[in-house]
Amino acid sequence: MPSRRYRLRGDPQRALSIAELRAMALHRLPALAAEYLEGGAEDEIALAANRQAFDRLRFRPRLAEGDAPAGECRFPYIIAPTGLNGLYWHGADIALARAAAKAGVPFTQSTVSNVLLEDVAKVPGLEHWFQLYIFSEMALVERLLGRVAAAGVRTLVVTIDANTFGNREWNARLYAAEGQATLAARMDALRHPRWMAQVFRKGLPGFPNIAEWLGAGSADLLEASRWLRQNIAPTVSWRELEHVRALWHGRMLIKGIGHPADARRAADMGADGVVLGNHGGRQLDGAAPGLELLQATRAELRADVQVLVEGGVRRGADILKASLLGADGVMGGRATLYGVAAGGEAGATRALAILEQEYRRARILLGDGDMTCEKI
Numbered sequence: 001m002p003s004r005r006y007r008l009r010g011d012p013q014r015a016l017s018i019a020e021l022r023a024m025a026l027h028r029l030p031a032l033a034a035e036y037l038e039g040g041a042e043d044e045i046a047l048a049a050n051r052q053a054f055d056r057l058r059f060r061p062r063l064a065e066g067d068a069p070a071g072e073c074r075f076p077y078i079i080a081p082t083g084l085n086g087l088y089w090h091g092a093d094i095a096l097a098r099a100a101a102k103a104g105v106p107f108t109q110s111t112v113s114n115v116l117l118e119d120v121a122k123v124p125g126l127e128h129w130f131q132l133y134i135f136s137e138m139a140l141v142e143r144l145l146g147r148v149a150a151a152g153v154r155t156l157v158v159t160i161d162a163n164t165f166g167n168r169e170w171n172a173r174l175y176a177a178e179g180q181a182t183l184a185a186r187m188d189a190l191r192h193p194r195w196m197a198q199v200f201r202k203g204l205p206g207f208p209n210i211a212e213w214l215g216a217g218s219a220d221l222l223e224a225s226r227w228l229r230q231n232i233a234p235t236v237s238w239r240e241l242e243h244v245r246a247l248w249h250g251r252m253l254i255k256g257i258g259h260p261a262d263a264r265r266a267a268d269m270g271a272d273g274v275v276l277g278n279h280g281g282r283q284l285d286g287a288a289p290g291l292e293l294l295q296a297t298r299a300e301l302r303a304d305v306q307v308l309v310e311g312g313v314r315r316g317a318d319i320l321k322a323s324l325l326g327a328d329g330v331m332g333g334r335a336t337l338y339g340v341a342a343g344g345e346a347g348a349t350r351a352l353a354i355l356e357q358e359y360r361r362a363r364i365l366l367g368d369g370d371m372t373c374e375k376i
C-alpha cells in the first residue's frame with residue numbers, strides 16, 4: 001500500500017477533511033503564524049482534552065426506523081471569534097465572513113480582528129455576530145457597542161475567559177524579546193515565500209476597530225498589545241457584565257463559561273445564552289472542555305436559554321455529538337482558520353462545506369428520526 005499522505009499544496013477544494021486543510025495550512029504558514037493558530041496554554045492538557053472529549057463518546061445508531069431524516073434543519077455551526085486573522089491571509093476576516101454568508105452560518109468578529117467591523121457588516125447576506133472584550137473604561141465599551149449596533153449586528157458575544165493572556169510557552173519561545181521574533185523564526189518566515197508575498201509584504205495586520213484609541217499605534221502589533229493590556233482589567237466581574245447587559249439591547253451570549261453554576265448566574269442576569277468551553281485550550285490549562293460541562297449546564301437552565309459549546313470541533317460528527325448532549329449549536333475557531341490559511345475564502349468555504357456534509361451524513365447514519373432541530 002502506498003503510504004498515506006495529505007495533500008500539502010494546491011487547491012483547497014480538493015481537501016477531504018479539516019485535518020487535510022490543517023496540513024495545507026501548516027505547510028504554507030511560517031512558525032510565527034502557525035504557532036499562534038495552533039498552540040494551547042502550558043502543557044496543552046486543555047487543548048488535548050477538547051479532542052478527547054469528542055473522541056471518547058460513541059454513537060449507538062438506530063436504523064431501519066423508516067423515518068425520514070430531518071434534512072431541513074439548519075446546520076448548527078457558528079464561526080467563533082478569533083483575533084489576528086490577518087496573520088494567515090490578507091483580509092482574512094472578510095474571507096471568513098463571505099464564506100459564512102454563503103454557507104448560511106453566523107460569523108463572529110473579534111474585538112481584536114483586523115478588518116473594520118463596518119466593512120465586515122457590508123458582506124451581503126451575512127449573519128454578523130460581534131465579540132466584545134470588556135475594557136476597564138465603560139465609556140469605551142459604550143462607544144464600541146454603539147458602532148456595533150449601528151452596523152446591524154444583533155448578537156453580542158461577551159468573552160470573559162481571556163482578559164489575562166494564557167501562558168502559551170511555545171509561542172513565547174519564538175520571540176527574543178516582546179514583539180521581536182528570534183533570528184531563527186525570521187529565517188523560517190523567509191522560507192515561506194507564499195506567506196511572505198500574500199501577508200507580510202502587504203503589511204502586518206492592525207486593529208482598526210480600536211484604532212480611535214490606539215492612534216498611530218494601531219498598525220503596530222506591539223503598541224496595540226500594550227494598549228490592550230493597559231485597558232483591559234485582568235478579570236471580568238458580574239457587575240461589569242450587568243452594565244454591558246444594560247447597554248446592549250440585542251441578544252447577548254457570554255463566552256468562556258467554565259462551570260454550570262456560572263451558566264445559571266449568566267442566565268439570571270439576563271444573558272440569552274452561554275458558550276461553554278476553555279477558549280480552545282489557550283487560557284487556563286486543565287480547564288474542562290465545554291462538552292464535558294454540557295449536560296450539567298443544560299440541567300441548570302431554562303430551555304429557552306441557548307447553550308453553545310466551543311473547543312475541538314474538527315468533524316461533523318462532533319457537532320452531532322454536542323447536539324445529542326443538548327447543545328443548541330457549536331462554535332469552531334481553528335477549523336475555518338485552517339481553511340483560510342490554506343487558501344483564503346475558497347479554503348474557508350471548503351472547511352464549512354466539509355463540516356456540513358459530514359454533519360448531515362452522520363445524522364442519517366445515526367438514524368435521526370427522533371432528533372429535533374437545534375435551535376440556533
Ligand SMILES: Cc1cc2nc3c(=O)[nH]c(=O)nc-3n(C[C@H](O)[C@H](O)[C@H](O)COP(=O)(O)O)c2cc1C
Pocket residue numbers: 036037038050080081082083110111112131159162255277278279280281282310311312313331332333334335
Ligand atoms: C488563533 C485564535 C485566536 C482566538 N482569538 C479569540 C478572540 O479574539 N476572542 C475570543 O473570544 N476567542 C478567541 N479565540 C477562541 C475561539 O473563539 C474559540 O473559543 C476556540 O478557537 C475554539 O476551539 P477550536 O479552535 O478548537 O475550534 C481564539 C482562538 C484561536 C485559535
